[in-house]
Amino acid sequence: MSDTDPAGDPRADDVLARRAGLGDREAFAAIVDRHGPALARYAGRLLDDRDQVDDCLQDTFLAAWRGLPGFRGDASLRTWLFTLARHAAFARLRRWPASGSRPFVPVEEVVDQLRDLRADPERTSVESALRQALDVALRLLPPRQRTAWLLREVEDLSYAEIATVLGTSTAAVRGLLERARTTLSDALEEWR
Template sequence: MENQSMQTTPPDGACPDERTDEVLARRAALGDRDAFTVLVDRHGPALYRYAARLLDDRGQADDCLQDALLAAWRGLPSFRGDAAVRTWLFTIVRHEVHARSRRWPASGSRPHVDVEDVLDRIRDVREDPERTSVEAALREALDLALRLLPPRQRSAWLLREVEELSYEEIAQVLGTTSTAVRGLLERARTTLAATLEDWR
């Protein structure tokens, strides 16, 4: 990142984290690193959560997020605000995830997902008498079940159910239509419901 900085204290004396994403993005586009840091603090955890659940690898997720934030910093001067800043950031992360996915077959680094193994592990989680929390066990089973979804279904489900983006925002992130997003979510929910049927 370049070593430029502008005054970051809002004229009304408000704390930096009370400024809108749009104001922060405009300041960051002019080289305000503090404004960009606020954006990263605000959205970084969700972006990392999204990348980690798509990649199934925390190390890959760390690298993915770092590359995505660097791309965001470099891309801010050309950001026109056609989408919300949060939506734009999720889109960059998705592109970075996709870039890594294309390299997996050649490198052999993509985690192999065995359907029967995943289903066995879900059953093991449910039947473990040592579990202290049913909610924690269900969350673990859900994480396992998500691995069985095709990437676009998993992405749509995470953006809707975990990050609470609207159908229109998800369509922007995935580069598709709201109608297509509805279809992706319906298929994802059907698969997850069948996979986790024993938890009902």
């Protein structure tokens, strides 16, 4: 990790985790400050609804607060927090189809939206439009592929860390990333 990495020194995370596990609220606040933005990015790209993202983060940090007394450090604190966030987000994703609150997204509709974003003359920059197109294209990915891609490409986790978050092997992570990259490449063909 670089010196400018907001996740900071993993050894400092170990100290914060031990202190928070003993009930130190300031240490826990430092954990939230340090890792909250990355968890919010991750949850925000998995869940389309801001209220769902906020609830997911609240559930994640509540689970962390409750779990820190037993946190053994088998994985890094950062990896453990992403695992908790994945559990919270996937629980919401599983409920959506039953509740009808998240409509099915036809591939044709998403592809049309991708084209529309690029052709919109009111966009202030190509980068902004590309980022929006990527967000739309990410909706095509199943949650596990989206998780693998986000954790690798956005949060820069290693394959082993992603495997820990997903509860799978590094070989499975490679497969998830390959399928995600292929789908995104196809969806963003016009942006090349």
